[in-house]
Amino acid sequence: MGHQVTIKDIAKQLNVSVATVSRALRDLPDIHPDTKKLVLDLAKEWDYQPNLLATSLVKSKTKTLGIIVPDLGYYFFSTVIKHIEEAAIKAGYSLLITQTQESYERELTNIQNLSRGQVDGIIISLSRETSNFEHLTRLQRRGIPLVFFDRNCEDIQASKVMVDNEQSAYEAVKHLIENGCKRIAFLAGPKNVSVSNQRRLGYIHALEEAGLSVDPSLILHSDYYQDTARSQTHLLMQSDNRPDGILVVSDRLAIGVLTALKELKIRVPEDVKMVSFNNEPICQVISPTITSVSQPLDEIGRISVELLLAQIEQKTGESIPKVEVLKTNLVVRESSTKRN
Amino acid sequence: MGHQVTIKDIAKQLNVSVATVSRALRDLPDIHPDTKKLVLDLAKEWDYQPNLLATSLVKSKTKTLGIIVPDLGYYFFSTVIKHIEEAAIKAGYSLLITQTQESYERELTNIQNLSRGQVDGIIISLSRETSNFEHLTRLQRRGIPLVFFDRNCEDIQASKVMVDNEQSAYEAVKHLIENGCKRIAFLAGPKNVSVSNQRRLGYIHALEEAGLSVDPSLILHSDYYQDTARSQTHLLMQSDNRPDGILVVSDRLAIGVLTALKELKIRVPEDVKMVSFNNEPICQVISPTITSVSQPLDEIGRISVELLLAQIEQKTGESIPKVEVLKTNLVVRESSTKRN
DNA sequence: GTGAAAGCGCTAACAG
DNA sequence: CTGTTAGCGCTTTCAC
Numbered sequence: 044m045g046h047q048v049t050i051k052d053i054a055k056q057l058n059v060s061v062a063t064v065s066r067a068l069r070d071l072p073d074i075h076p077d078t079k080k081l082v083l084d085l086a087k088e089w090d091y092q093p094n095l096l097a098t099s100l101v102k103s104k105t106k107t108l109g110i111i112v113p114d115l116g117y118y119f120f121s122t123v124i125k126h127i128e129e130a131a132i133k134a135g136y137s138l139l140i141t142q143t144q145e146s147y148e149r150e151l152t153n154i155q156n157l158s159r160g161q162v163d164g165i166i167i168s169l170s171r172e173t174s175n176f177e178h179l180t181r182l183q184r185r186g187i188p189l190v191f192f193d194r195n196c197e198d199i200q201a202s203k204v205m206v207d208n209e210q211s212a213y214e215a216v217k218h219l220i221e222n223g224c225k226r227i228a229f230l231a232g233p234k235n236v237s238v239s240n241q242r243r244l245g246y247i248h249a250l251e252e253a254g255l256s257v258d259p260s261l262i263l264h265s266d267y268y269q270d271t272a273r274s275q276t277h278l279l280m281q282s283d284n285r286p287d288g289i290l291v292v293s294d295r296l297a298i299g300v301l302t303a304l305k306e307l308k309i310r311v312p313e314d315v316k317m318v319s320f321n322n323e324p325i326c327q328v329i330s331p332t333i334t335s336v337s338q339p340l341d342e343i344g345r346i347s348v349e350l351l352l353a354q355i356e357q358k359t360g361e362s363i364p365k366v367e368v369l370k371t372n373l374v375v376r377e378s379s380t381k382r383n
Numbered sequence: 384m385g386h387q388v389t390i391k392d393i394a395k396q397l398n399v400s401v402a403t404v405s406r407a408l409r410d411l412p413d414i415h416p417d418t419k420k421l422v423l424d425l426a427k428e429w430d431y432q433p434n435l436l437a438t439s440l441v442k443s444k445t446k447t448l449g450i451i452v453p454d455l456g457y458y459f460f461s462t463v464i465k466h467i468e469e470a471a472i473k474a475g476y477s478l479l480i481t482q483t484q485e486s487y488e489r490e491l492t493n494i495q496n497l498s499r500g501q502v503d504g505i506i507i508s509l510s511r512e513t514s515n516f517e518h519l520t521r522l523q524r525r526g527i528p529l530v531f532f533d534r535n536c537e538d539i540q541a542s543k544v545m546v547d548n549e550q551s552a553y554e555a556v557k558h559l560i561e562n563g564c565k566r567i568a569f570l571a572g573p574k575n576v577s578v579s580n581q582r583r584l585g586y587i588h589a590l591e592e593a594g595l596s597v598d599p600s601l602i603l604h605s606d607y608y609q610d611t612a613r614s615q616t617h618l619l620m621q622s623d624n625r626p627d628g629i630l631v632v633s634d635r636l637a638i639g640v641l642t643a644l645k646e647l648k649i650r651v652p653e654d655v656k657m658v659s660f661n662n663e664p665i666c667q668v669i670s671p672t673i674t675s676v677s678q679p680l681d682e683i684g685r686i687s688v689e690l691l692l693a694q695i696e697q698k699t700g701e702s703i704p705k706v707e708v709l710k711t712n713l714v715v716r717e718s719s720t721k722r723n
Numbered sequence: 724g725t726g727a728a729a730g731c732g733c734t735a736a737c738a739g
Numbered sequence: 740c741t742g743t744t745a746g747c748g749c750t751t752t753c754a755c
Binding site: 046047090092093094095096097099100103105115116118121122124125128137138139140141142144155156158159160161181184185186298301302325328329330 | 430456461496499500665669
């Protein structure tokens with residue numbers, strides 16, 4: 044072959060100017076029906092495909108949204124992306140999806156790449172390692188629209204789509220208390236992730252409201268590995284004053300907890316009750332089924348796009364960063380309720 | 384702000400030509416150290432970012448690989464992509480990830496988009512719906528490098544990375560037979576997916592070799608929904624001559640099968656034994672743990688990139704399409720073996 | 724209706 | 740060492 048067919052090739056063949064071809068292809072007015080037909084037919088015959096890079100370059104917009112998530116392997120992220128994509132397509136945009144694998148370095152290079160003219164705006168959920176936010180403020184200074192979802196940076200003024208983590212943790216713990224738990228542990232995620240901190244607040248709030256003491260030794264930080272949760276549970280359960288309820292920051296970790304409890308022959312929910320977050324499909328197939336906080340993944344995706352497009356397509360000078368806080372929903376299953 | 388800083392802005396400010404700036408930025412020889420320093424300093428100060436579209440346009444290569452998969456929500460695909468990304472980054476390439484949601488239409492538009500100059504080549508796993516392959520041959524005619532993995536098209540000459548589906552199904556069924564199964568059903572996936580057909584061959588091969596009859600009523604095609612597997616299992620188990628072993632085309636469907644069996648109070652593995660494909664993490668946390676065929680996801684990813692880059696970066700005229708067939712590994716767990 | 728020309732941001736000869 | 744020129748493929752005035 045050699046090279047792709049261009050507008051120029053068609054123009055030459057038809058003895059017209061490239062401008063004319065361009066007009067025909069884009070269905071603009073002011074073109075003779077015959078010329079147009081000629082162009083379209085040849086374009087079809089030659090399987091002409093417009094070069095998006097060229098178009099984007101001259102229009103200085105790409106009709107593409109950049110997505111940065113920690114890990115596509117997480118149900119949460121792949122599902123949100125599915126809904127982001129749906130909304131984007133509907134609005135005539137494509138997606139450029141990247142992942143950081145929870146690495147700050149990778150986040151840096153991804154941001155940089157995307158900000159080199161590849162996308163009109165970026166939707167991001169921060170890596171676990173990220174505690175320096177200069178790369179993000181730099182983006183904003185350069186005028187590149189940015190929307191956070193889930194894992195955000197509290198200090199940055201930007202559009203954000205969050206769930207009410209504090210409230211959902213509060214409700215989860217309250218649920219445990221109502222089911223008889225007196226001593227509730229919290230397996231939190233990594234320490235510097237905003238989501239964990241917000242949930243801790245809700246956890247504490249519920250305990251205090253019920254007149255239960257907050258025991259710092261019952262709050263354990265960790266990574267996102269199942270095995271860490273497993274060993275932490277072992278430790279937790281070997282103390283003399285062991286918990287009768289556990290709030291776990293994610294379903295993944297919850298499975299680590301269940302594994303440990305099974306090893307220790309501690310029954311769930313009879314001896315210990317558990318609630319976790321995300322409501323992944325696995326919650327309903329594992330035994331015992333897991334009570335989990337369900338997040339509105341469709342809305343998170345849809346609204347992220349909405350807020351980003353609002354910035355991108357703003358006709359009117361400024362756009363105020365808008366923060367959406369969505370409600371969650373506790374899905375009660377076996378792991379937290381008495382067997383009947 | 385208005386617009387991004389360009390090479391021209393820097394040139395103007397420093398009273399040099401854009402060529403000089405370009406040289407300095409790209410660390411080319413033939414440039415005075417002082418000029419270079421001047422340029423680099425200003426570029427840093429102004430947070431200059433090269434426009435990738437412009438570079439790609441002039442070089443007519445993007446250093447980006449397009450990825451098309453049916454669904455990022457599948458463990459198989461998100462994990463393969465993780466390894467594709469690793470290999471790509473190592474080779475200096477970025478990824479443009481898209482998904483079809485198993486829709487032929489979406490595959491069409493994704494292919495088209497990517498082929499409009501956005502990527503140097505494409506790695507694809509076909510959608511379930513795809514039975515017309517013109518969009519792919521058209522790609523090839525236009526000289527755009529293409530590599531298939533997992534779900535491929537047998538009739539197209541192209542580089543492919545596959546696993547030995549026939550052999551792995553053969554081994555899986557043989558394993559069931561060795562564990563006492565006499566009447567083995569096969570929950571295959573969608574009918575027109577190459578993977579399913581290959582596995583069916585292996586299934587039949589193992590039965591015939593053991594002198595067991597092949598009963599067509601034991602081979603059930605379906606979609607990829609857990610619930611379909613569940614209802615199919617109900618049907619299967621209500622026949623008078625029900626199976627004592629089931630080969631399931633994916634772990635997802637296997638969970639549907641387990642659900643149905645639990646509802647029917649049929650014990651696994653005592654009454655029925657089961658083997659499935661993919662070896663997702665869930666296999667080891669569900670009860671009973673699932674015997675499953677593990678695929679070399681890292682190699683699939685790595686080799687896909689390798690074969691694609693071989694085509695992209697070929698110096699020497701032609702490149703022969705290369706088909707890699709990788710070995711799988713049966714991971715034996717509770718669902719297929721006698722309890723002790 | 725159509726064409727010529729300029730330009731998006733950058734690279735790549737080719738002079739000097 | 741540095742500048743000039745042309746051009747990647749396309750859109751967009753502005754003439755005619």
